[in-house]
Amino acid sequence: MKIATWNVNSLNVRLPHVVQWLASSAVDVLCLQELKMDQEAFPLSTIEQSGYRAFWFGQKTYNGVAILVKDGLRVEDVINGIPDYDDPQRRVIAATVEDVRVICGYFVNGEAVGSDKYAYKLDWLARLEAYVAQSLERWPSLALLGDYNIAPDDRDVYDAEAWKDKVLCSEPERAAFRRLIGMGLTDSFRLFNAEDKQYSWWDYRAAMFRRNLGLRIDHILVSDPLKERAAHCEIDKAPRKWERPSDHTPVVLTLKPA
DNA sequence: ATGGTTGTCCTACAA
Numbered sequence: 029m030k031i032a033t034w035n036v037n038s039l040n041v042r043l044p045h046v047v048q049w050l051a052s053s054a055v056d057v058l059c060l061q062e063l064k065m066d067q068e069a070f071p072l073s074t075i076e077q078s079g080y081r082a083f084w085f086g087q088k089t090y091n092g093v094a095i096l097v098k099d100g101l102r103v104e105d106v107i108n109g110i111p112d113y114d115d116p117q118r119r120v121i122a123a124t125v126e127d128v129r130v131i132c133g134y135f136v137n138g139e140a141v142g143s144d145k146y147a148y149k150l151d152w153l154a155r156l157e158a159y160v161a162q163s164l165e166r167w168p169s170l171a172l173l174g175d176y177n178i179a180p181d182d183r184d185v186y187d188a189e190a191w192k193d194k195v196l197c198s199e200p201e202r203a204a205f206r207r208l209i210g211m212g213l214t215d216s217f218r219l220f221n222a223e224d225k226q227y228s229w230w231d232y233r234a235a236m237f238r239r240n241l242g243l244r245i246d247h248i249l250v251s252d253p254l255k256e257r258a259a260h261c262e263i264d265k266a267p268r269k270w271e272r273p274s275d276h277t278p279v280v281l282t283l284k285p286a
Numbered sequence: 287a288t289g290g291t292t293g294t295c296c297t298a299c300a301a
């Protein structure tokens with residue numbers, strides 16, 4: 029089974045990219061973030077014509093997440109949002125696909141350390157941690173994937189000195205990431221690749237992609253039963269080179285059968 | 287190089 033995450037930065041604009049990528053990548057599960065569209069506006073028929081079912085949790089203008097699942101796979105227990113957390117921003121959706129619990133998250137960006145949005149980010153991360161801990165008890169084979177808006181390590185940053193203690197790299201954010209690791213989750217990309225300069229996001233400005241100046245902020249964390257099944261994990265830079273791209277590119281994890 | 291781009295929506299805001 030192949031599972032992937034991609035922040036598309038508007039599904040309206042990026043729908044042709046998603047259709048093309050689904051056709052070429054043959055993933056079983058694709059988690060999308062930043063749909064930036066109302067719940068009623070989701071392009072379900074186009075996704076279905078690509079051979080996928082869709083579960084999504086959208087809102088006008090901002091945020092919004094979706095899980096696309098290849099036809100024929102069993103889907104159960106879809107949950108929108110974080111239960112018992114009345115978050116006006118729609119950032120989380122979860123579903124069980126076959127034997128894998130998939131939690132798709134668009135983590136808070138946080139704007140700048142010390143801002144109101146940063147305080148919201150830290151609170152949101154605490155809520156997510158509790159939700160993941162609860163979910164692991166019920167679903168031992170679990171993947172938490174999405175746009176974390178956290179670069180976990182200096183290896184994941186094109187200029188660690190300039191980004192030190194800045195939002196996406198600050199110690200409280202990295203501590204939250206480590207607490208997820210402490211629950212028994214593993215950064216699947218780092219199982220196979222310890223190199224620096226491996227990024228999943230590049231700012232649109234200043235030709236950052238062409239110069240490969242980016243951050244690795246999109247992640248697929250897996251629980252131990254899935255870690256044992258992990259075959260490889262790759263960042264697919266191809267869609268970032270397409271015309272009018274998202275600023276993020278997909279991350280793909282391949283799992284061996286259970 | 288203290289700049290620069292994109293999406294939503296129409297004026298700033300978010301990233």
